[in-house]
Structures are given as structure tokens and as C-alpha cells.
Amino acid sequence: MNYLDEFRNKALVQKTVAKIHALSKKKITLMEVCGGHTMVIQKTGIPGLLPETITLISGPGCPVCVTDHKFIDTAIAYARQKNVMIATFGDLMRVPGSSSSLNAEKAQGADIRVVYSSLDALHLARQHPEKKVIFLAIGFETTAPGNAVAIREAQRHQLDNFLVLSAHKRMPPAMSAIIREGVRINGYIAPGHVSTITGADIYRFIPEQYHLPVVVSGFEPLDILQSILLLVKQAEKDEARVEIQYQRVVSPKGNVKAQNIVNEVFEPEDSWWRGLGILPESGLKIKPAYKTHDALIQLPINVPETKEPRGCICGEILKGLKKPSDCRLFGTLCTPVSPVGACMVSNEGACQALFRYRMRGD
Amino acid sequence: MCLSIPAKILEINNQTARVSVRGTEIEISLFLLDGIKPGDYVLVHAGFALEKIDFKKAQETLRLLDEMDETK
Numbered sequence: 001m002n003y004l005d006e007f008r009n010k011a012l013v014q015k016t017v018a019k020i021h022a023l024s025k026k027k028i029t030l031m032e033v034c035g036g037h038t039m040v041i042q043k044t045g046i047p048g049l050l051p052e053t054i055t056l057i058s059g060p061g062c063p064v065c066v067t068d069h070k071f072i073d074t075a076i077a078y079a080r081q082k083n084v085m086i087a088t089f090g091d092l093m094r095v096p097g098s099s100s101s102l103n104a105e106k107a108q109g110a111d112i113r114v115v116y117s118s119l120d121a122l123h124l125a126r127q128h129p130e131k132k133v134i135f136l137a138i139g140f141e142t143t144a145p146g147n148a149v150a151i152r153e154a155q156r157h158q159l160d161n162f163l164v165l166s167a168h169k170r171m172p173p174a175m176s177a178i179i180r181e182g183v184r185i186n187g188y189i190a191p192g193h194v195s196t197i198t199g200a201d202i203y204r205f206i207p208e209q210y211h212l213p214v215v216v217s218g219f220e221p222l223d224i225l226q227s228i229l230l231l232v233k234q235a236e237k238d239e240a241r242v243e244i245q246y247q248r249v250v251s252p253k254g255n256v257k258a259q260n261i262v263n264e265v266f267e268p269e270d271s272w273w274r275g276l277g278i279l280p281e282s283g284l285k286i287k288p289a290y291k292t293h294d295a296l297i298q299l300p301i302n303v304p305e306t307k308e309p310r311g312c313i314c315g316e317i318l319k320g321l322k323k324p325s326d327c328r329l330f331g332t333l334c335t336p337v338s339p340v341g342a343c344m345v346s347n348e349g350a351c352q353a354l355f356r357y358r359m360r361g362d
Numbered sequence: 363m364c365l366s367i368p369a370k371i372l373e374i375n376n377q378t379a380r381v382s383v384r385g386t387e388i389e390i391s392l393f394l395l396d397g398i399k400p401g402d403y404v405l406v407h408a409g410f411a412l413e414k415i416d417f418k419k420a421q422e423t424l425r426l427l428d429e430m431d432e433t434k
Contacts, residue, residue, distance in 0.1 A: 001417065002370075004368060006420070012428060015428075019430060022433055034364060036365055064363065089363070117408045119391055119409055140363070142364040143408055146407070149391070193364040196366070222424075247422065248415050248419045248420040249414075255412060258395075258412065348365075
């Protein structure tokens with residue numbers, strides 16, 4: 001078993017789709033909150049396989065999409081400083097800031113390196129003691145543990161030129177905000193890789209407080225279809241509980257070792273989300289014990305007032321209140337080649353997913 | 363951003379492992395996971411193994427789908 005092909009099996013997909021059609025009677029709307037799910041759903045054409053009773057909408061699960069313009073503007077301001085090297089995941093390169101992007105800055109000579117792992121950024125700091133290496137740390141609970149390891153290792157090896165601009169986000173406060181904002185959904189397809197770290201128990205408040213079912217899903221087509229089936233079953237019986245479809249890696253308690261490393265290095269802080277505003281304890285900042293590696297403390301910088309692009313409805317789309325096709329910029333002024341907003345720039349944003357895989361059918 | 367892929371552990375050297383992702387070999391960190399041995403499959407994200415993949419549970423998931431009666 002390679003854990004990919006088995007979960008793309010056509011016969012089982014057809015069987016699961018048939019079962020969903022047989023059971024689904026109530027009209028329901030399900031939200032997937034992970035950008036990875038958004039991409040797989042559009043790429044594999046799942047919406048076209050479902051009965052008319054089921055609507056899928058995308059939520060705020062793409063870090064690039066929900067992160068403040070100010071983060072990019074700050075990174076750009078750092079990139080323009082002397083003796084600074086920026087290390088970043090590739091996802092951020094094309095995100096437009098208020099007046100530039102990291103890609104544009106690199107083209108003009110700024111020292112910006114794309115890394116695959118936080119440890120690659122740490123390696124750059126070791127190789128370039130003459131530079132401050134600033135690692136742009138965005139991501140959800142999935143990514144935070146690895147970034148925490150890099151900070152801890154930098155401290156252990158006294159690599160004081162390794163700095164981190166932290167904008168980590170935590171998923172549960174956003175899932176709760178979506179419901180409190182009155183977005184009408186009947187269940188959550190919960191993020192499988194976030195849950196691998198946190199455990200599925202972090203979602204228990206959702207059925208308890210809001211009577212909404214939650215199914216933690218894997219990322220292959222069969223995983224997503226089985227999760228939809230489990231949500232349909234709960235909805236038909238008017239039940240609400242947390243179920244784990246992605247049993248092969250997700251447990252109720254998660255990866256405790258990874259959680260401990262995160263808690264050692266980071267602490268919760270209030271954080272701004274595109275579309276949702278400031279949510280209490282929805283971000284992670286570096287603890288004072290590790291301030292030697294906190295870019296904002298070691299290298300304070302002035303960033304001009306940030307501007308959001310005009311006409312872009314990315315914020316409403318991230319809440320599931322509007323569809324990409326409701327935006328007058330979608331597919332005309334805003335395309336993956338020349339994106340206006342974050343939901344089109346990110347390769348797991350709802351706008352880009354729809355543009356890439358669904359344009360012909362819509 | 364949370365994209366993670368299954369990889370097979372080939373060789374372990376302290377906190378680093380050489381893994382195969384469908385034949386492509388890369389090095390990953392084992393800082394976040396204990397008790398891994400060659401031959402295990404792990405879920406890899408941004409250079410770190412996040413969790414061991416449970417073969418029995420994967421089989422069980424597939425069995426449930428295969429055995430269900432799709433008509434009722």
C-alpha cells in the first residue's frame with residue numbers, strides 16, 4: 001500500500017457516490033476549511049458527482065489567503081534592508097503586498113531564498129553568518145511544530161542571525177467565528193493535517209456548542225467522499241458529533257510531542273484574519289524566552305499603512321458568504337497569471353482552484 | 363500549505379531519515395516523532411515527519427467502503 005492509489009480507486013469512488021445519492025435527502029451545505037481540500041475537490045471534480053442536495057463551500061483554510069497584507073509589506077521592508085536575507089516558503093513569493101511582492105523585490109536584487117523546510121532556512125543562517133536570515137513563518141498547526149523546532153535549534157546552537165517573522169494561525173477560533181458570523185452551514189469537513197498534530201478533540205466544542213457535525217478528512221478523493229457520506233448520515237439523523245475519517249494518521253489526542261514543542265516556543269495571541277477580522281487567541285507568537293529569534297523584536301521596522309486591493313471580495317469568499325464567480329474581477333482582471341487578491345494568488349485559494357479546474361464547466 | 367505526503371522510511375541516522383516518495387528520495391527530520399523504523403510509512407510536511415501512517419487503520423477504512431451496501 002502506498003496510501004495514495006488505494007484512495008483513488010474508481011470502483012470504490014463510484015460505490016461511495018452511489019451511497020451518498022441513496023442517503024442524501026435534506027438540503028445541506030458543507031464547508032471545507034482546508035485549502036488542500038479545496039484544491040482536491042475542484043481538481044477531481046467532486047461537486048459534479050454529488051446530488052443537488054449537497055453544496056460544498058470553501059472556508060478560511062489557506063494561510064496565504066487569510067494573512068494580513070501587513071505581513072507581506074513587513075517582509076518586503078525587511079528584504080530592502082542591507083545584510084538581510086529572506087527565507088520563505090514558495091507560496092508567499094507572488095502574494096501582492098500594498099505596492100510590491102517578494103517576487104518583484106527579488107527581481108530587483110533583494111536576497112530572497114525559497115526554502116522547503118524551516119531547517120533549510122536555519123542552514124542558510126549557518127552558511128551566512130554575515131547576514132540576518134529572516135524566515136517568514138506562516139501556516140496553521142501543521143506547520144508550526146517544524147518552525148518551532150528551527151527556533152529551538154537556533155537557540156541551542158546560538159545562531160543569533162536566524163530570525164523569524166511569525167504569523168502562525170490556529171484553526172478552531174476561525175471555525176467558531178464562521179458559525180458566529182451566521183454563515184449557514186450544516187457541517188464541517190475538518191482539516192486532516194492540522195488534526196494530525198492537534199488531535200480531533202479540538203473540534204468537540206463545535207457539536208457541543210453549535211450542534212454541527214464535524215468529520216476530520218484525508219486528502220484523496222475517496223477520503224473526501226467518505227467524509228461527505230459520514231456528514232450526510234449525521235445530518236439525516238440530526239446528529240452532531242466529531243468523527244475521524246482520516247483514521248490512518250489522526251487520533252483524538254494528536255501528536256503530543258509536536259504539541260509540546262509548539263507550546264515551548266510559541267504562545268497564543270490575538271490575530272487578524274482576512275474576512276473575519278481580529279480573533280482572540282487565533283495566532284501564535286514567539287515566547288519571550290526565544291526573543292533572540294523574534295524578528296520584530298530584534299529588528300524593529302516601520303511599515304507604511306497597508307492597503308487592500310479595491311474590488312476584491314476575497315474576505316467574503318473566505319467566510320463562505322460569496323462564491324468566486326460573484327466577484328466582478330474573477331477571471332477578467334484577476335487570474336492566476338495576474339492575481340489581484342490572495343484567493344487567486346495562492347495555489348490553494350478558492351478563486352484559483354475554481355479558475356484552474358472549473359472554468360469550462362461553469 | 364498543509365500539503366503533506368506519505369513517504370517510506372529507508373534509513374535512519376539520528377534525527378534524520380532518508381525516505382522514498384514514490385521513488386524520489388529525500389531527507390526529512392524526525393524531531394517530531396519517536397519510535398520510527400525503516401520500512402514504516404510516515405506523513406511528511408515541509409521536511410518533517412508528522413505521524414506514522416497506520417496500515418491496519420488504512421485497510422479498515424477501505425474495507426468499510428468496499429463492504430457497504432450502496433443502495434440503502
